[in-house]
Amino acid sequence: MRAEDPPVRAEGPAVPEDLLSAVLAPVRLRGVYSSHWSVRAPWSVRGRREPCAVVHYLCEGSCAVSMPGRASPLWLGPGDLALFPHGAEHTLADAPATAAVPLEALLPGRRPGSVGRVSIDGPGEAARLLCGGLHYDEAAAPPLYRALPEVVVLEAAAVAGEPLLQAVLEWLSAGADRGAPGAELVELRAFETVFVLALRVAALRAGVSSPLLRALRHPGIARALLAVHTRFAEPWSLEALAAEAGMSRSAFASAFRGLVGETPGAHLLGRRMQEAARLLGETPVALSAVPERVGYGSTVGFHLAFRKRFGVTPGEYRRRCEGDGQDGGRERALPE
Template structure:
């Protein structure tokens, strides 16, 4: 069976992890704005509340894991209504590849939890990835049914691990594994569009082809054959489950790969159209400009002259 989840996550190109260990006593509260990374919270002991911008809250108890695939704004606190402090004021420098310990003192109940921010290349977050819920909660019972995920989290939470040789690198790699395992668990157990698309036998085959063989000369008809479905049934099912047409989704996959080649490699610009499945440079040029708002040459020049800038295109229709 094709590893569609692996291919879905591969374009994200995880680039590093910042993680922190917190020990807090009530009253306390920390909030974050939209982060440009996936965020994980794992409660080691005690309990806390996830406070959402709309006013809702979710209790996290010992052994629960919260995942924010796109780093949506939220807060953690001992209780709803507790004043919160902006995370940037508590930890102003959260570079990938580093970690820290924070303690908040108070007279109330104690909680210990781990937080991690997984930085990835936003050019790789496909419509399927963006269709994931803003927040995913995996409770203790669900984690215990996934031994590898559960044991990895318990190992990360073990006391004294921060002092072991190589502990930082081990923790960084472990959190990356937790992220992948958590998404796999969520997609197996939750009824969300991304999960339904990955479970659909025909649509999943077409998606796997798009993610692994995007350079081939696909048409809607050939993708439907790959899925083992008629053109009309395939197009309707794909749009319902993915939220996009097959042509736009394939174009988006090609464009994100082209943008990666332009920004991060020295591959000659003239060879990129063929590498990402375009028969003519003119067709690629027009499609890339519609997708990014820039010509390929402008995109390469801008990306390299401003390496810290976030060049995330508007993802307009790049072709059908």
């Protein structure tokens, strides 16, 4: 998404949900840091880019969201939800002109699994926000996830149209379960639910400003993407993927590149290499069995492609993963 593009806002038709699940399933959430904000104008807080998805839910009041490269701020009102899939740098404020303080000065550390509170007193209008930083393994994110827009805004009406999303946000905003047995895991699952439901609402109803979300809503391209993400081991060719999409070869190639940002062949290669890395790093599947599992009839061809992508051979990659300690607890996949 270009910096000058407008944010994605809820509004329109439908997309195969299986494809969204295929995009989100490989993303591994490691934990969530949540914070509750109670502020009165004037106030302004600037957050740098972080390796996590960021969620802001405005419980009451209003606030401006400013981002580098964006000429005008976004305005959030009561019940609005803003999602930053890649943790893009942004500033929250009562007004764009208010001088900002760094988030780190108010909430240092922000360790996943903990909760923080921001309180800023002033003579002006009050606002209350729920914020969450969902830490995930960036390397595990598939190409389609990385192509999500830098910010997705769901207005209050769109949130209210998804009763489960609204109920979970209200439960999280209340913060009543902290300290109870299993509270940290419950909160993680609740934020996972918010994350998935918010993206689903955006994918189902988004306007045309985001090429990726348009790809998810394009019947032919969505079918081809679902095939690539779930049936990557099949011997796909450009012609076969075009047939899967129900389009001519040239029309498919042009539409796919325009919406996804790369050729069908490059996207298929990326998905195969991602799965190969998962098999090597997270499973005991024999090294000799990996090429066939990801669609390669030639072991040599697989080794060359893997080394070009990761800079090491498949065997070296596995040994490196084993040496990293297999696990400080493998990250969990998002719910499908």
